[in-house]
Amino acid sequence: MSRIGFKTIEVPDSVTVTKEGDNITVKGPKGELTRHFDPKIKFEQKDGEITVSRSSESDKALHGTSRANLANMIEGVVNGYKKTLKLIGVGYRAQAQGSKLTLNVGYSHPVVLTAPEGVTVKTPSATDVEVEGISKQDVGQFAAEIRAVRSPEPYKGKGIRYTDENVRRKEGKTGK
Incomplete structure (x- = not known):
């Protein structure tokens, strides 16, 4: 207990x-x-x-x-809270402008997300996204929304993942 x-x-x-x-x-x-x-x-x-x-x-x-x-x-x-996400995939990139985050992750259109009040979004590089704020709930929720845009898939490992996340890879088809 x-x-x-x-x-x-x-x-x-x-x-x-x-x-x-x-x-x-x-x-x-x-x-x-x-x-x-x-x-x-x-x-x-x-x-x-x-x-x-x-x-x-x-x-x-x-x-x-x-x-x-x-x-x-x-x-x-x-101290505040911080979550860091990484975009893995050819041509995947992110760009932050103020409270808006634009993600190009393989769709035919860019995905634009707006950070809630009290949460700041930074992109130190084109494939890294940092979410910071004082509310643990708001930071975690917005980071989860970003990850849900393109969750990491188990075969090639492409997608958006937390930096400390371990994605279990699966073996593909075996040909005869």
Whole structure:
């Protein structure tokens, strides 16, 4: 059984955490995040640490999830989150202009994606895409949308993949 919910969350000096009703706002050097939490979960802040508790034994999953979400918010406003994707294939390239990302990945038309607010997209090279932001959920969701445009296929390995992703290759047909 997981004990994530019982771990305390360290709050750095540069971060302020305020609670208004069921909403918690976290302000830090990189920005500000607000999230609604279930009223069954209680948060107590003292001496630079936050303790998360639940009202009943049936809220175990909600307990751990709420604690992880708050810890991710604090981590995001202090350090931020970053996902890096790589385009693999002949002629595959990406170009970022402001919040728009244009992908040429073998379709008859370029695919244009717009980054959500708070997420920045960079293309250090024509085949690399960096997605950065303070919200772990927004960064991960937009990176997944980019990858879904052309998922890596197992035979030639072409497609868009995370840099740390390992694509299992399959053997092709064998001729007689």
